[in-house]
Amino acid sequence: MAHVWPIGGGKGGTGKSFLTGNVGIMLAKQGFKTLLIDADLGSPNLHTVIGLFYPERSLSDFFSKRVSDLEEVVLETPISNLFLISGASNKLDVANLAFEQKMRTLRAISRLDYDYILMDLSAGTSFNTIDFFTLSGSGVFVCCPEPTSIENLYRLILSVYTRKIHHLLKSPFFRDLTERAESRYPDATINKPEVLLHVLKEVDPEKAGMIEKILQAFQFRLVINQLRKQDNPTLGSLICQIIEKHLCLNMQFMGNISFDERVHDGLCRKSPFVERYLYSQVTLDLRSVARGLVNGHHGQAVAPLSMSQV
Amino acid sequence: MKKLQDQHFYELLNVEFNASPLDISRAYKELHELYREDSLASYSFFCKQERQEILAKLQEAYSTLMNEDRRYRYDRLLIERGILPEERQFQAEHRALRRASPSNHFIRNPILKITDELKALIASNSVIQEILSYDILSGKDLGRIRRELGISLDVIGEITKIRPIFLRAIEDDTFDIAPSRMFLKSYLKAYAQCIGLDANIVANRYLKRIDEQKLSSPTSHDHADK
Numbered sequence: 001m002a003h004v005w006p007i008g009g010g011k012g013g014t015g016k017s018f019l020t021g022n023v024g025i026m027l028a029k030q031g032f033k034t035l036l037i038d039a040d041l042g043s044p045n046l047h048t049v050i051g052l053f054y055p056e057r058s059l060s061d062f063f064s065k066r067v068s069d070l071e072e073v074v075l076e077t078p079i080s081n082l083f084l085i086s087g088a089s090n091k092l093d094v095a096n097l098a099f100e101q102k103m104r105t106l107r108a109i110s111r112l113d114y115d116y117i118l119m120d121l122s123a124g125t126s127f128n129t130i131d132f133f134t135l136s137g138s139g140v141f142v143c144c145p146e147p148t149s150i151e152n153l154y155r156l157i158l159s160v161y162t163r164k165i166h167h168l169l170k171s172p173f174f175r176d177l178t179e180r181a182e183s184r185y186p187d188a189t190i191n192k193p194e195v196l197l198h199v200l201k202e203v204d205p206e207k208a209g210m211i212e213k214i215l216q217a218f219q220f221r222l223v224i225n226q227l228r229k230q231d232n233p234t235l236g237s238l239i240c241q242i243i244e245k246h247l248c249l250n251m252q253f254m255g256n257i258s259f260d261e262r263v264h265d266g267l268c269r270k271s272p273f274v275e276r277y278l279y280s281q282v283t284l285d286l287r288s289v290a291r292g293l294v295n296g297h298h299g300q301a302v303a304p305l306s307m308s309q310v
Numbered sequence: 311m312k313k314l315q316d317q318h319f320y321e322l323l324n325v326e327f328n329a330s331p332l333d334i335s336r337a338y339k340e341l342h343e344l345y346r347e348d349s350l351a352s353y354s355f356f357c358k359q360e361r362q363e364i365l366a367k368l369q370e371a372y373s374t375l376m377n378e379d380r381r382y383r384y385d386r387l388l389i390e391r392g393i394l395p396e397e398r399q400f401q402a403e404h405r406a407l408r409r410a411s412p413s414n415h416f417i418r419n420p421i422l423k424i425t426d427e428l429k430a431l432i433a434s435n436s437v438i439q440e441i442l443s444y445d446i447l448s449g450k451d452l453g454r455i456r457r458e459l460g461i462s463l464d465v466i467g468e469i470t471k472i473r474p475i476f477l478r479a480i481e482d483d484t485f486d487i488a489p490s491r492m493f494l495k496s497y498l499k500a501y502a503q504c505i506g507l508d509a510n511i512v513a514n515r516y517l518k519r520i521d522e523q524k525l526s527s528p529t530s531h532d533h534a535d536k
Contacts (some may be wrong), residue, residue: 145350147354150350150353151353151354154355155354156355183365198313215424227392235350235351238343238344238352239350239351239352240345241351242344242351242352242355266527
């Protein structure tokens with residue numbers, strides 16, 4: 001079964017597609033059969049990051065049921081072992097998906113035969129983005145060391161958190177619990193997700209404990225991107241501390257990626273960064289993120305990638 | 311996950327019940343970094359009121375646990391509530407007892423400044439006065455003074471930031487001065503100051519002994535044995 005990692009970040013321009021594309025290339029070169037999915041339906045561009053300029057098929061063929069099997073929209077890329085489901089040439093109204101569509105897509109994704117599946121999600125906190133996190137139970141968040149980016153990161157995580165609890169509470173098993181919680185504290189389920197769990201604990205400690213367990217089962221990771229020299233390198237672990245302390249989510253810091261002007265150059269030259277700038281700090285940083293993804297899943301150390309493999 | 315208001319101070323600061331003041335101040339510093347008004351890491355996560363409540367609570371925890379008296383009373387409170395296990399009572403009382411003796415008071419509070427208390431202790435202790443009456447000092451003498459005052463080497467190390475291995479070498483008279491007489495002198499001064507002695511006198515007498523030893527013979531010249 002494939003390991004599915006949705007990659008999001010709240011704010012636009014934090015490097016979600018850049019990270020997805022380049023980490024995907026590294027995983028593929030390490031010998032893992034890797035699939036990238038451009039789930040940024042509103043503004044797809046992952047194909048450009050990895051150097052595939054004219055994707056022939058795209059995710060919308062699957063949504064419009066022109067093809068029934070998701071495998072049929074998978075494209076080969078210039079890199080061996082790396083495959084892409086592009087979001088390009090989507091119909092322009094495809095950015096809004098019904099919940100059932102998302103379920104169908106995720107079910108189809110989970111049936112695909114790959115080692116790693118990385119999903120590049122859109123910025124913002126639309127249900128499109130959030131549901132890919134809540135449904136897959138895992139996620140990599142990309143954030144820049146700037147207040148605006150951090151603000152949006154928290155907003156995204158809180159949205160995922162709240163939506164998950166709402167899903168659980170709406171199901172019949174939890175319904176009576178919600179009612180009791182709401183009668184005691186009106187607005188509690190809507191206002192502060194953190195408060196919600198405490199309220200539930202008072203009303204019904206047993207069920208609240210179950211929800212807490214489900215939330216703790218989330219596998220969340222954090223990457224700080226575009227870290228400049230003057231930035232605090234421990235920022236990522238501090239953010240993780242806040243989230244673990246106040247939301248009881250399992251959030252693991254995966255590392256910093258240095259800021260580099262050449263990322264811009266690489267994009268303009270339309271060649272994947274890790275191929276063009278093999279010996280840059282950014283490539284080293286990306287490699288440790290890729291290693292973190294692999295290690296986190298197998299729970300054991302994997303030999304470091306050698307330069308030739310990248 | 312416990313609500314912040316329900317956490318006791320040890321939980322809040324994430325320290326053990328027997329944490330030292332140094333542990334506590336370190337833990338507080340880390341948490342303050344996380345929650346302070348202009349913290350980037352928690353930006354926008356809390357509303358203004360929430361943040362103020364958290365900071366006030368942290369501040370309260372810190373000032374309580376850093377103050378020996380207040381901490382003792384707080385521990386008693388926790389024991390009454392059954393949060394702190396019963397056997398802790400002994401330790402809390404023990405701590406209070408140790409507090410009664412001035413010399414041990416110094417051990418519990420490594421951050422303390424040299425007090426009149428300590429000076430009085432030195433003046434009234436006949437052993438220390440005898441050692442100080444000689445015009446040379448050995449490491450053994452320094453060690454005896456230190457032990458008379460009930461100050462541990464670790465505490466001196468913590469205050470002076472000198473590695474315990476050097477402090478021990480000073481007391482064992484094994485400090486190799488050939489390349490680093492300068493260092494030895496400043497270490498001696500810091501050591502002396504730390505246990506309430508005159509820095510210059512101690513440094514000069516200690517170095518004088520070493521010089522004399524070098525001049526005369528390799529045999530020991532320890533006046534304490536006389």
